[in-house]
Amino acid sequence: MRARDLAEECETVGVDTDALAAARLMARHKAPALLVVDEGGAPKAILPASQMIKILVPAYVIDDPTLAAVIDERHADRLCQALQGRTVRDCLSKSVPAPPVAECDATALEVAALMAQARSPLVAVVEEDEAGVRLLGVITAAHLLERLLLAAS
Secondary structure, three states, X not given: OXXXXXXXXXXXXXXXXXXXHHHHHHXXXXXXXXXXXXXXXXXXXXEEHHHHHHHHOOHHHHHOHHHHHHOOHHHHOOHHHHHOOOEHHHHOOOXXXXXXXXXXXXXXXXXXXXXXXXXXXXXXXXXXXXXXXXXXXXXXXXXXHHHHHHHHO
């Protein structure tokens, strides 16, 4: 299996995309993360769903999770308001590493190694030509595991 065969089309966002729109996109597709691309469409960063959740939870609750029990459901239902007025750039971790990127001819093992080394829920698959880098799609950890298990059967 080559990366081009494993790659799936994916929704991408830019750094200036509205954070609430990105969260809705993530939820609609049940995506573990979104690939953030630059103006040319090349992979720039990964925005994990866990990072979006972290933004929703007040800092004092992260510091002391027992405080979550005292927040009533009415207030908890409004957690997503924390995303209003923010962009994807605002949601990215300050030390966000470049996303793992696999060439289209990479093997499944090469993709798995990239994913494991980066501890990333997805790997971007690109093809380079004279026009530049073209995103073919992404390989999620769940999809890669599924395909590897099928091959083992």
